[in-house]
Amino acid sequence: MEQYEPERLSPVQLAAMRRSLRSGRASLTRRSLLRASAGGALAVGGLGALTGCGIPAAGRTQGGTSAQDHSATEKTLSFSNWTEYIDLDDSGKHHPTLETFRKRTGISVKYTEDINDNNEFFAKIKPQLAAGQDTGRDLIVLTDWLAARVIRLGWVQKLDPSNLPHAYTNLSPQFRNPDWDPGRAYSYPWQGIPTIVAFNKKALDGIEVKSVSDLLDNPKLKGRVSFLSEMRDTMGMTLLDMGKDPAKFTDDDYDAAIARLQKAVDKGQIRRFTGNDYTSDLTKGDIAACVAWAGDIVQLKNDSPDVDFVIPDSGYMTSTDNLLVPNKARHKTNAERLIDFYYEPEQAAELAAYINYATPVEGVKPYLAKIDQDAANNPLIVPDKAMQARSHSFRALSQKEETAYEEKFAKLTGA
Amino acid sequence: MATVTEAEAPPLAPETDPKPPRKRGRLVPYWLLLPGLLWLVIFFALPMIYQASTSVQTGSLEEGYKVTWHFATYWDSLTEYWPQFLRSVSYAAAATVLCLLLGYPLAYLIAFRAGRWRNLIMILVIAPFFTSFLIRTLAWKTILADSGPVVGALNTLHVLDVTTWLGWTAGDRVLATPLAVVCGLTYNFLPFMILPLYTSLERIDGRLHEAAGDLYARPWTTFRKVTFPLSMPGVVSGTLLTFIPAAGDYVNAELLGSTDTRMIGNVIQTQFLRILDYPTAAALSFILMAAILLMVTVYIRRSGTEDLV
Numbered sequence: 210m211e212q213y214e215p216e217r218l219s220p221v222q223l224a225a226m227r228r229s230l231r232s233g234r235a236s237l238t239r240r241s242l243l244r245a246s247a248g249g250a251l252a253v254g255g256l257g258a259l260t261g262c263g264i265p266a267a268g269r270t271q272g273g274t275s276a277q278d279h280s281a282t283e284k285t286l287s288f289s290n291w292t293e294y295i296d297l298d299d300s301g302k303h304h305p306t307l308e309t310f311r312k313r314t315g316i317s318v319k320y321t322e323d324i325n326d327n328n329e330f331f332a333k334i335k336p337q338l339a340a341g342q343d344t345g346r347d348l349i350v351l352t353d354w355l356a357a358r359v360i361r362l363g364w365v366q367k368l369d370p371s372n373l374p375h376a377y378t379n380l381s382p383q384f385r386n387p388d389w390d391p392g393r394a395y396s397y398p399w400q401g402i403p404t405i406v407a408f409n410k411k412a413l414d415g416i417e418v419k420s421v422s423d424l425l426d427n428p429k430l431k432g433r434v435s436f437l438s439e440m441r442d443t444m445g446m447t448l449l450d451m452g453k454d455p456a457k458f459t460d461d462d463y464d465a466a467i468a469r470l471q472k473a474v475d476k477g478q479i480r481r482f483t484g485n486d487y488t489s490d491l492t493k494g495d496i497a498a499c500v501a502w503a504g505d506i507v508q509l510k511n512d513s514p515d516v517d518f519v520i521p522d523s524g525y526m527t528s529t530d531n532l533l534v535p536n537k538a539r540h541k542t543n544a545e546r547l548i549d550f551y552y553e554p555e556q557a558a559e560l561a562a563y564i565n566y567a568t569p570v571e572g573v574k575p576y577l578a579k580i581d582q583d584a585a586n587n588p589l590i591v592p593d594k595a596m597q598a599r600s601h602s603f604r605a606l607s608q609k610e611e612t613a614y615e616e617k618f619a620k621l622t623g624a
Numbered sequence: 625m626a627t628v629t630e631a632e633a634p635p636l637a638p639e640t641d642p643k644p645p646r647k648r649g650r651l652v653p654y655w656l657l658l659p660g661l662l663w664l665v666i667f668f669a670l671p672m673i674y675q676a677s678t679s680v681q682t683g684s685l686e687e688g689y690k691v692t693w694h695f696a697t698y699w700d701s702l703t704e705y706w707p708q709f710l711r712s713v714s715y716a717a718a719a720t721v722l723c724l725l726l727g728y729p730l731a732y733l734i735a736f737r738a739g740r741w742r743n744l745i746m747i748l749v750i751a752p753f754f755t756s757f758l759i760r761t762l763a764w765k766t767i768l769a770d771s772g773p774v775v776g777a778l779n780t781l782h783v784l785d786v787t788t789w790l791g792w793t794a795g796d797r798v799l800a801t802p803l804a805v806v807c808g809l810t811y812n813f814l815p816f817m818i819l820p821l822y823t824s825l826e827r828i829d830g831r832l833h834e835a836a837g838d839l840y841a842r843p844w845t846t847f848r849k850v851t852f853p854l855s856m857p858g859v860v861s862g863t864l865l866t867f868i869p870a871a872g873d874y875v876n877a878e879l880l881g882s883t884d885t886r887m888i889g890n891v892i893q894t895q896f897l898r899i900l901d902y903p904t905a906a907a908l909s910f911i912l913m914a915a916i917l918l919m920v921t922v923y924i925r926r927s928g929t930e931d932l933v
Binding site: 326328329331332361362431432433440474477479480481482486489490493494495608612615616619621622623624 | 684685686705708762765766769770771794795797799800879881882883884885886890891894895896897898899900901
C-alpha cells in the first residue's frame, strides 16, 4: 500500500523547526528570565497573572505522537461519535454492528455520542491535545475541514495500513485522495455528506428550481430561500454554480461568490443561513427552497411527501465525516480494527440502512438491497458512477486562508 | 462570635487566657466563607483573569498565543462591531420595556386581585421554565409561521404594513425579522420581570391604598403616588434581570432572526468558535460587560431606590 510521503518540508514543519530553534534549550534561560522579571514587575500592578496564561503553540510533531498501545492487553476501545450516527436496535439500547464487532474480536466498545458540533468539540478537546495529553478517546469523528486542521496541527496519529486491509480495498475512489490527507494516511471516512438543493413542492407552487442560481435570482422566491451556515457547503455550491471548481478556486473567485450571495442577502432574497434547523421551516413551507444536507432530506422525504431534492447540473458538494485516532490514544490498534470492520460491505450496509447518509464503502449495494431495497437504489445513499462524477469537494485551506474566508463568510451572515 | 468567646472563657477572668478560644471563634466565619470564596475564585475570578489575558494576546492557533498587551484589539473590535452592540442594546431595551408593560399588570393582578387563584397563576408564570430554553424559542417558529394564524391576522389588519415601514418586519412575514427576535426575548425573559415585581407589590400594605382613598385620591392617583413608587425596587431588579441576559443572548437572534438581526452574542460565538480569533472574542466580551455595568450603574443611580427587592 502506498502512503503519502512528503518530499519537501511543509510550511507547518518549517514553522515547527524554526520554533524549536528559537525556543530551544539555548534560548530558554534568557527568555524565562525576561518573562519572570516582566511578570514580577507586573505583579506589583496586580496584572502579573495575565502574562502567565498565554496559549501554547498548537503545532506538534508531524505524524502525531503515540502513547504506549495497550490494545493487546486491554480489549476495549473508546469511540466518540455524533448523536444518532450509528445503527440502533428496536430496544434503543444496543448497536448491532458494535455487538457483532465485540463478538468477533472480543473488543468491547465504549460508545459515546458526545459530538454535536465540530467547533464546540474542537474547543473541548483542544486543551488536552495542545498540551500533548490523552483525551481519553481512541477514535473520534470529525468533518473533513476539521480533520484537515487536526492533521495539520499534528494532533492525530498516522494509521497502520497493515491493520486496514478492507478499508484500503473498499474505500470509494471519490474519497481516496483528499488534498488534506492524500492516500488516507490519517483518516478514513465514516460517512459522506452530500449537499444538494432541496425544495417544498407545495410551497414552490409550480416555480421551477434546478440550480443555486434559481435560489438566488428568482424574485418569486424572495425571502423564502435559505442557505447553510457551514461555510464550505454554501460557498462550494455557489462556486460550482458560477462555473468554478471548489477544489481549485482562487481568492478572487471566493470574493466573487461572496459578492453574489451578498447581493441576494441585500435584496432580501435569502431569508436565513441555517444549521440543521432549516428542516422544520422546509416541511412547513416557510422556506420554499434551500441548500440542504442529503441525509436530512432522505429522512424528510419519508415523512413529508412535499419535500424533494434536485442535483444541480453544475454538480454538488460532498463532505465527509472522518474517523481519526487522536494523539496519546491508548488503544490505537483496536481503533484501527474497528475502522477496518466498518469497511466490510456487510457492516457498512447495516450502517447505511440505518443512518441515510452516503456510504464511502464500495460493494455495499447487494447487501443493502437485502435490508432495504429503496435505500439501495437511492443515489444519495449509494452514489452510482454518474453521481460520483458530479460530486465535488472543497479544497484544503491554509490557516491564513481559513481565517480570512471564515471572516468574510461571517460578515455575509451578519457577524 | 462574641457569645462563643464568653461561653468558653472563664467568666471571672475574661482577659487572662482568651487566646485559643477567641482565635478559633474568629476563624469560624472565614471557614464558613471558604466554599463561597473558592467558588468565586475558581468560577469567576480565574476565568476573568484568563479572559482579560486572552484579550490582549496576539498569535494564531498554530503558533500559539502570547500576551503582547495588544490593546488595539479592543478599539478594532469596537469599530468593527458597534452596529451589533447597538442592536443588542436596543433589542434588549425593547424587550425589557415590553416585559414591563406585560408583566406589571399581571404582577399587580396576582398581588392584589387574584385571591385564591394566586398560586395557580404563579405556577402558570413559572411553568414554561419546565421545558428547555431552546424548545421555547423554537416554539415561536410555529407561532409566527408565515402561513400561520398570527401572521395571517396581522396581515389582514395591515399591522405588518406599519411594522415593515418601521423596519421591524420584512414584507408579509414576521419570522427572520427584528420583531421576531424581540418577541422571543420578551417571552423568554418575562418571568424574570414578573417575579420581582410580584414580590415587591405583594409587600405593599393594603391599608395604604385605603388611606389614599380616604385622602380623596382617585385610583390612578393612588397608583401613581403610592403603589408605583413602593414597587420601584421590583421594577429596578426586574428590568435588570431582563435587560442583562437579553443583551448577551444569542439564541433568539440565531433561531428567529436573520443576517440583519445578529446580536453581539452571535458575534462573540462566531469569533470564538468559527474564526478562532480568541483575543477579539474576549475583548468583545469585556466591552459588553463594561457597557452593561456602566448602563446599570447609571440606571440604578437615577432610579433612586436603595434596595433591590
